[in-house]
Amino acid sequence: MTSAETATPTAQDARAERRAKRIAKHITAFANQHGGSADGVVEYVGRTATRIVLVGADGTWGDQVAPTYAIGQRAAQLAGVTLHDTFEGELGLKVKTSAYEWKRMAGIQI
Template sequence: MSSAETATAAASDARTERRAKRIAKHLTSFAQQHGGSADAVVEYVGTAATRIVVVGADGAWGDQVAPTYAVGRRAVAIAGLTLHDDFEGELGLKVKTGPYEWKRMAGIQLGG
């Protein structure tokens, strides 16, 4: 690898780390507001984004978008969240939904 390629790779790694740290602040704040810990799943949204679904200890949930899968996984690691491979089983059972979510889901099913 040439020195120019090495410099480009180092700049890319630094950019990834900065983005991950910025997102991790939001994830850490969410966890602190919802019981002190949280679980997360990193999912591909498409070629230009990744979604981090976060479930707090109290069952509250939210999401954060990251520019890449690597940034999403790194942000979860920096925030100290428990990373899951998928959103099934025990993690799904932790989620508490309210009237808003039920109304939205019903509206989608009914074509609203």
């Protein structure tokens, strides 16, 4: 193969890029609604999906699901999300939980 042949994206690559762009639009909308920026972490959800956990500048959290880890990372990159390795520490401290989350967590414990 020549370098021109290897540089040509396959149909699968093009489909993955379209999916990443579609997810990135949702991530960007979330960030814009919650302070203009977002931090996040990309996590595996079994073998068939990836979850992008987002924390807006105002502390609100949300998520998006992507079909693969690579698409999740690409979507976050396209949306300008600052990615973290884990949800612990600094990122976890940014999350502001509401009464709804506290009530829901308490209900799970009972």
